[in-house]
Amino acid sequence: MATEILMPALSPTMEEGTLAKWLVKEGDTVSSGDIIAEIETDKATMEFEAVDEGVVGKILVEEGAEGVKVNTPIAVIGEEGEDMSLAAAQEQPASVAVPAALEGFEGKVAAAPADSPARSEPDRSPDYPEGTETVSTTVREALRDAMAEEMRADETVFVMGEEVAEYQGAYKITQGLLDEFGARRVVDTPITEHGFAGIGVGASWGGLKPIVEFMTFNFAMQAIDHIINSAAKTLYMSGGQMGSPIVFRGPNGAAARVGAQHSQDYAAWYASVPGLKVVQPFSAADAKGLLKNAIRDPNPVVFLENEILYGRAFDVPKLDDFIIPFGKARIWREGSDVTIVSWGIGMNYALEAADELAKEGIEAEVVDLRTLRPLDMATVIASVQKTNRCVTVEEAWPVASMSDHIGAEIMREAFDYLDAPVIACTGKDVPMPYAANLEKLALTSTKEVMDAVKAVTYR
Amino acid sequence: MAAKRTTKKTTASKDELLQYYKDMLLIRRFEEKAGQLYGMGLIGGFCHLYIGQEAVVVGLESTTKDGDKRVTTYRDHGHMLACGMDPNGVMAELTGRIGGYSKGKGGSMHMFSKEAHFYGGHGIVGANVPLGAGLAFSDKYKGNDNVTFTYFGDGAANQGQVYETYNMAMIWELPVIFVIENNGYAMGTSVKRATKSPSLWERGAAYGISGEEVDGMDVLAVREAGLRAVTHCRSGKGPYILEVMTYRYRGHSMSDPAKYRTRDEVQKMREERDAIEQVRKRLLTAKATEDELKTIDKDIKDIVNAAAEFSKESPEPDVSELWTDIILEAS
Known part of the structure; x- marks a missing residue:
């Protein structure tokens, strides 16, 4: 059966090229993998291999021809003694159906993030019932309590990061967690943000719910590839098969007198990324309710704390399970x-x-x-x-x-x-x-x- | 540290050889077809073919059991086929159609199958290495004896995060097998130009990780080394490194002009070392008939042609898919 050999696309941007040289002539036998021609693309001169076995019947485009459009028949290949005119080959067309680019696409306005709540009535419900007893709690204690409560409730939740276990937390956010949950679930890491952020994301795909603590978010710049390319994009790239239920948390922004490399606020960086949720709480009650919600959320959450606020006390409701939903000011x-x-x-x-x-x-x-x-x-x-x-x-x-x-x-x-x-x-x-x-x-x-x-x- | 090189010739039954032959041939024919579809404009962007390296993934997949995981780079089509994913779904992802594993939204470099425990398909060189260790972390945490195969190339082997991962994998004794597919070239840069290290697997010694170099053109040698690695990991001894010496016949991607190596070098590998040809010879010695092999060749061709047809006929994703799979609703 005679088949056409078509001018190939040899780069993502190639639309036409030059047939620089034929390395076979009519009547030659070729097998799969043999180089049959040299083709100049918009980027380089490339060798073009045969895919099928057979005899070169007719060469349709002479060497030196410029501006040969991709998918133009350049030769016919077939079996010995077969009619290999173009007409014969076209009886079995190679049926190239190049997909129409976004045909009928109506062009949805994309200015608003895909996951923003509809602009309906704002939700003005109270965070907790009026009359609930409150306890004065620091942001630091509230964050610790949120992690401890979720770890008690869900065996798959664990925390990893630098100095989270034996040192009890560089900023004492994980104080006491090692004693209660042990080294299996409170994991000290070496100072390798890039690596442990990636390990955290992999663990989230394996069915765990990691809380990855960055000593500060300044150091997460070393790990940002995993936060964005590995965690935020995988649900989409997998067609909805695989989410990354992981929390990246730690202090963010300026502390006091720590200079340029330790003082950046990354809110806008992360908030620009579809696939992430981004939290930046002020009060202790919000820190607790939002962190508990972050740990339960099936998506990657970037949780931006602030060192200056850690020691500040606020009223926190005394409730068994206090949750604040995302997207509610x-x-x-x-x-x-x-x-x-x-x-x-x-x-x-x-x-x-x-x-x-x-x-x-x-x-x-x-x-x-x-x-x-x-x-x-x-x-x-x-x-x-x-x-x-x-x-x-x-x-x-x-x-x-x-x-x-x-x-x-x-x-x-x-x-x-x-x-x-x-x-x-x-x-x-x-x-x-x-x-x-x-x-x-x-x-x-x-x-x-x-x-x-x-x-x-x-x- | 166990430092060894595999030299011992191993044997396999005719049935095993037939299986390896089929699995490797499927990858080769599939990749040839993918190259053809790329040339026709049906596959876009970047497309990295696995032709020449088939024995690596086929040999190692023969050592796995249920629940074992694998994660790899962007040269991922072979890995997907070898772990039992459907050629139709893989090819349709290459053509960007709804029938693809990622509904056409991932493409050649970003494909996943939760069912097959295939965790990508990653386009960032080196990034899949800690991800693989993280998958192994989850198995260790759960207390089962599953292992994770983490494949990467000789190029990725110079990435810093690989060594961060080696270090943590050994501290925590994670059941991860680091498979360095050394095909000699990181894109167009030969291994010799990229490092002065005499070998890549030996770098694991700095972290106390055992490993070995393997002949990646011999599927039986790969299988034997894989069995050692798997046994090591399943018994709780932590990670293991396999540096599998292999060769890619095609360019780095479809738009590779191949000016960094000679045609003779490629031709010599194909003629003298080809993994499929080696198994074919073994099969003929093991009393397989030419007819038997021809039938296999035809069956594989049919599977690949069907995948190509499926990948052309499956429609493009509905435009509404632009806005799905960004965020999971909380349950």
Whole structure:
């Protein structure tokens, strides 16, 4: 049976090429793997091998021919003595059906992340029933309690990281866990973030629920390939077969006087990645309820803590199983003059500024986003529709920041409600300096937030 | 540390040889077909063929049992076929169709089968090595005696995370077999130009990991070494390294101009060392008939042609698939 040999595509971008040289002539016998021609692609000159066995019948494209389109018949191959004209070959066409590129694709607007909650009514239900007894607890204790409770409830949950076991945690977040759960479930690692992050992801595919602690998220830059390429993308790349139920947690952002390499806030980096969930809590109650939820979540969760907040105490409800869902912002303070949107340690400035502004007769509504992906824009938009003004507050760098994203979303969804541009109070566009006075200047401040509020309220 | 080289000639029954012959031939014919479909524009992007290396994965898969896991690089088609995945599903993933293992969303380099314990298909050189150790960590944690085969190339063997993983795998005595498929070239860079180390498996000694070099063109030698590795891992002694000396006949990917080695070098390997040809000769000695082998050849060709047909006829994924499988709903 005569078959056509077609001009091959020899690179991902090749559409046509030059048939530089024939290495066989009509009448030659070839077998699979024999090099029959040299073809110049857009990248290089390539050797072209025969796939089938047979006799070269007719050469249809002479050597030296330029601009030969991919899939043009260049020769006919068949058995000895067979009619190998092009017509004979075309009776058994090679039936090349190149798929039509995204035919009929309607072009869904992709600006909003795929996993954002629908912009319906904001969820204003309380985090726990009114009248629940609360206990003053530090963020540090709340995080430890969340892990301990989940480890008691689920044998597959384990924690790994540098100094999490015998040292009791570099920041004492895992204090006491080794005693209660033993070395099998509280695993000290060598200082090899790249490697143990990958081992954690592999363990999550093997049916476990790892909590990978980074001593700080600055060191997770060594491991970010596994957080993104291995954990976040695998569900999609496997057509939904394999999720990665893993939590990456640790302190993130500026601490105090630790300089440029130990002070970066990665919120916007991770929040940009489809397939991840990203949490940045402020209070101890949120740290506990959100971390418990993160451990149970079937997706990879990046849980961004802050060293400065670890020792701070908040009221935490005394409940057997206290969970806070992702994608639900908290309104800390209601107000009608301006919306201040913040999360994580930025809430310090936001709340302090709101108190000071109240003394001057400006009532700010303070929204704590708590999770950055999914992002509760419904609550933000509803608030901005009420106050007509918005200031965002964070310690991260200003370029391509969460503030930029939130500002853009407000513009898109509440443009007609705005009485002033949204102002972002962020860290400065510099590496973190060590000197105490410069470090202070490099972060945002309560005064900056107050000034921004006065600017948008034209006071 | 057990340092040894496999030189002993091993034997296998006719039935075993027939099985290896079929398994290796399936990979070769499948890959030839994939190359053809790439040339026709039906497969896009990057496509890395396994032709020449078939004995590695076929020899090692013959040592596995239920629940054993495997994870590999982007040169992954052979591994999938060898662990029993459906050629139709693999080929349809190459053509980006809904019938593919990842519904067409993963492509040649990113394919998975939870059912077959095949954990990818990874496009980042070296990244699958800690992932494999993590799979082994999960088995150790659960207390079973399953092992994980973690395949990577001589190029990945110079990646830092490989050595981070060696270190942790040995500290925690993880049941992971590190299989270095040394085909002589990391893309276009020969092993000799990439390292001064005389061998790659011996680097495990720095971490106390046992290993050996294996003739990767001889499926029986690979099987024997695999059995030693598996026995070592199942008995709780921790990781094991196999440096399997193999050769890829085709380019690194479809767009490889192959200027870094001579045509004679490739031709010599094909003629003198070919893994399939070696088994074919053994089979004829073991009283298999030419007819018997011809029947196998035809059966394999039929399977591959059917896979190619399936991969052309399976539709492209529905446009709604763009937005699925990003996040799992909490149960």
